[in-house]
Structure formats: C-alpha cells, structure tokens
Amino acid sequence: MAALPRHIAHAKRHAPGFARILKDVRPEKINSREALARLPVTRKSDLASLQKELPPLGGLNATPVEKLAKLFVSPGPIYEPEGRGADWWRTARGLFAGGFRAGDRVANTFAYHFTPAGSMLESGAAALGCTVVPTGVGQTEMQVAAIRGLGINAFLGTPSFLKLIVEKADEMKIDISCLEKAQVGAEFLPPILRNNLQQRGMRLTQCYASADLGLIAYESLMPDGTLNEGMILEEALILEIVRPGTGDPVPAGEVGEVVITTFNRDYPLIRFATGDLSAVLPGASPCGRTNVRIKGWMGRADQSTKVRAMFVTPAQVSEVTRRHPEVLRARLVVEGEAGNDRMTLKCETRDRPAGLAEAIVASIRDVTKLRGEVELVPPGSLPNDGKVIEDQRKYG
Numbered sequence: 001m002a003a004l005p006r007h008i009a010h011a012k013r014h015a016p017g018f019a020r021i022l023k024d025v026r027p028e029k030i031n032s033r034e035a036l037a038r039l040p041v042t043r044k045s046d047l048a049s050l051q052k053e054l055p056p057l058g059g060l061n062a063t064p065v066e067k068l069a070k071l072f073v074s075p076g077p078i079y080e081p082e083g084r085g086a087d088w089w090r091t092a093r094g095l096f097a098g099g100f101r102a103g104d105r106v107a108n109t110f111a112y113h114f115t116p117a118g119s120m121l122e123s124g125a126a127a128l129g130c131t132v133v134p135t136g137v138g139q140t141e142m143q144v145a146a147i148r149g150l151g152i153n154a155f156l157g158t159p160s161f162l163k164l165i166v167e168k169a170d171e172m173k174i175d176i177s178c179l180e181k182a183q184v185g186a187e188f189l190p191p192i193l194r195n196n197l198q199q200r201g202m203r204l205t206q207c208y209a210s211a212d213l214g215l216i217a218y219e220s221l222m223p224d225g226t227l228n229e230g231m232i233l234e235e236a237l238i239l240e241i242v243r244p245g246t247g248d249p250v251p252a253g254e255v256g257e258v259v260i261t262t263f264n265r266d267y268p269l270i271r272f273a274t275g276d277l278s279a280v281l282p283g284a285s286p287c288g289r290t291n292v293r294i295k296g297w298m299g300r301a302d303q304s305t306k307v308r309a310m311f312v313t314p315a316q317v318s319e320v321t322r323r324h325p326e327v328l329r330a331r332l333v334v335e336g337e338a339g340n341d342r343m344t345l346k347c348e349t350r351d352r353p354a355g356l357a358e359a360i361v362a363s364i365r366d367v368t369k370l371r372g373e374v375e376l377v378p379p380g381s382l383p384n385d386g387k388v389i390e391d392q393r394k395y396g
Contacts, residue, residue, distance in 0.1 A: 003263060005031050010062060011268040017050060017059025018270065036271065037240065041247040041259060043273040044212065045302060048076045057081060063266040072116040072211065080116055080211045083266035090236055091124025091207065094218030097232065098183045098205035100154055102129030107147060109135050109157030116211050117186060121156045130154070137161060140168040147176045155182035159189040162197070183207055208297055210274060213260055217294055220287040230281040230293040237262055239292060241280060244301040244388045245314025247271065255279040255386030257301035277301050277386040303389040307334055307341045312368050314388040320363045326351050331382050332389045344373040352376055
C-alpha cells in the first residue's frame with residue numbers, strides 16, 4: 001500500500017490508456033484497500049477492444065513498444081508484452097516453492113511460439129540457476145529420449161502432456177525415473193493423475209499464471225514432499241476477490257472474481273479482472289510462507305447467458321441488487337426449454353419489507369428488459385461457488 005500511490009502516478013504518467021481510465025483519480029489518495037476498491041476495473045475480456053482503439057497494447061504499457069523485449073500473440077488476437085530484465089514474469093518464486101533448485105535440468109514443454117508460457121517459465125528457471133532444455137510441446141518419443149539421455153530431473157508443462165510422456169516412456173520401456181519433480185499449469189490437474197505421478201516418486205506442484213500478469217499464485221511443498229492446501233499469492237501483487245460483474249470486494253472466504261493489481265513498471269495493470277473465480281483461504285501455509293492463500297482456480301466468472309434472445313450479464317444482476325439494499329446476495333436461475341425460458345432471481349435477505357419482491361421484479365424488467373420472478377431466501381442459503389447466473393436449461 002505504501003508503494004501504490006507512486007505506482008498509480010507512474011501508470012497515469014506513462015501509460016496513455018491508464019491516463020484515460022484513471023483521469024479523475026488522485027494517486028496520493030490511493031493508499032488503502034478501501035481506496036483501491038473505488039478505482040475502475042479493467043477487464044481481461046476488454047483487452048481486444050482496447051487494443052483496437054489504441055494499438056498495439058491499448059495504451060496500458062508504460063514502456064514504449066520499441067523498448068520491450070518481446071511481444072506475444074494470444075487467441076483473439078490479444079497482444080501481450082515482455083519487458084527486459086531477469087525473471088520478468090516472477091515465476092522463480094513459484095518454482096522454488098515446488099522444489100526447483102540451481103543445477104536442475106529442466107524440460108520446458110510449454111509453447112515457445114506466439115504465446116508467452118515457454119518464455120515465462122524459462123525465465124524463472126534460469127533465474128534459479130537451472131539448466132533449461134527448451135523441448136516445447138509434441139514429439140513424445142523425442143521427449144522421452146531427451147529426458148533419459150540428458151538426465152532431466154524436472155518438468156514444466158501441462159499435466160495432460162506430462163501424462164502422455166510418462167505413458168510413452170512406459171510403452172517404449174524406457175526408465176525415466178530421473179524425472180523427480182514437475183510444475184504444471186494452464187489446465188485442470190485431475191486428482192487421480194496427481195496421485196498416479198506421486199506414486200511414481202514425482203513431486204508435483206501447480207502454478208496459476210496468465211499471459212498478461214505472469215505468475216499469480218503457486219502451490220508449496222513441505223520438506224518431505226507433502227503438498228500444502230491452496231495456493232500462495234505471488235508476493236509482488238495485490239489481490240482482490242470481487243463479486244462477478246462488479247468491482248465490489250466480497251467477504252473473506254466467499255467465492256468471487258480474481259482482480260489483480262501488479263507493480264510491473266512496464267505493464268502496470270491496475271485492478272485487472274482476470275475472469276477467473278477463486279476464494280481466500282484463512283490462515284498461513286504450513287510451509288512458513290506468510291502471504292495470503294487462495295483456493296486456486298475455481299472456474300470462470302463470465303456467466304453471461306441468452307434469455308429469450310437477449311443477453312443477461314452478471315453486471316445486470318449486480319445493478320438489480322444495488323437498487324435494493326435489503327438484498328445481501330443474489331443468484332439468477334434460468335430454467336425451461338427452448339422458446340420457454342424462465343428466470344428467477346433468488347435473493348438472500350434478512351429484512352423483508354412489504355412489496356420488496358414486487359419492487360425487485362420491476363427492477364429486473366427495467367434492467368434486463370425481460371420478465372423475471374423473485375424468490376426471497378434466508379442468508380446463507382445460496383451456494384458459495386461464485387455463480388451469479390446459473391443456467392439450468394438442457395441443450396440437446
């Protein structure tokens with residue numbers, strides 16, 4: 001928080017996009033979580049349109065494009081920068097927590113073309129003093145041969161590709177027991193796969209990262225290899241968990257959208273909404289790291305859906321509830337068959353003044369231009385899963 005006012009001033013001064021987004025903001029006043037929560041949210045889903053308006057990076061870069069080290073292209077297309085300097089993506093800390101050390105021989109199977117994952121993890125491994133073998137993805141027979149021939153003892157990549165390599169080694173009857181540790185990411189890690197790899201003697205951790213922010217959070221191990229619960233927030237970030245479709249922080253422990261403020265001087269993303277769901281875990285990790293923990297990736301926050309040919313969004317649900325302070329939490333449930341959609345806004349309330357349900361029905365129609373029913377339920381009745389819109393319709 002002490003560094004935040006200077007960082008916001010830096011973004012306003014050097015990044016034209018943030019000069020516009022934060023035009024009415026006085027940086028010296030933004031020195032607390034409450035003040036930060038009043039700033040506008042910049043959404044990952046808006047990057048493509050922002051970059052079209054002010055190419056190539058939407059004016060969110062504080063370092064001129066010609067002074068950056070690399071530019072990446074993610075589907076969309078969305079362009080992401082990499083600046084100069086060691087461990088620019090800050091992945092070394094997560095790798096260290098996963099047991100990576102100087103001298104490890106690391107197969108980096110993340111892609112090196114267009115998207116930044118390969119470069120992102122290589123820079124962290126190199127900062128630790130590891131020797132990186134940039135294998136990229138594919139060619140499982142060559143991957144197995146390289147692991148065996150070079151004595152590779154560490155793996156970076158997706159869990160599904162690690163599974164393919166292990167299966168190929170078994171098929172080829174080649175011993176790759178030298179592979180002692182792995183850090184995986186970019187997709188769901190099934191518990192059964194983690195268990196199978198651990199039974200082979202492999203220490204396995206996950207990292208949570210994105211192409212715009214770099215490392216966000218990471219798992220940690222105890223000295224005996226025991227995995228600790230949750231993921232530790234990368235220390236160079238400020239985390240907020242907000243109600244999907246808004247910038248409003250939720251109470252600790254409630255599932256919501258991950259919003260990150262990064263202190264990257266080249267690409268100073270402020271209140272950047274990732275579109276991912278998670279929740280804060282209480283207490284500190286048994287490994288001794290004291291930073292806040294999250295539950296990890298818990299799904300996507302963008303739950304927009306079509307009802308009777310019109311889009312309904314989490315932001316609209318938030319606008320309805322904002323008009324009625326009696327509503328503590330709400331969840332829009334969409335049901336029915338094709339051509340006969342029904343939507344019901346379930347609202348947690350303590351106080352139920354006369355006419356509240358009817359007033360909420362009127363707000364639903366005003367905001368969404370659709371008819372909807374209202375069901376008032378006691379506090380704590382709705383699931384803590386971050387869903388604002390639940391589509392229960394069956395398709396096909």
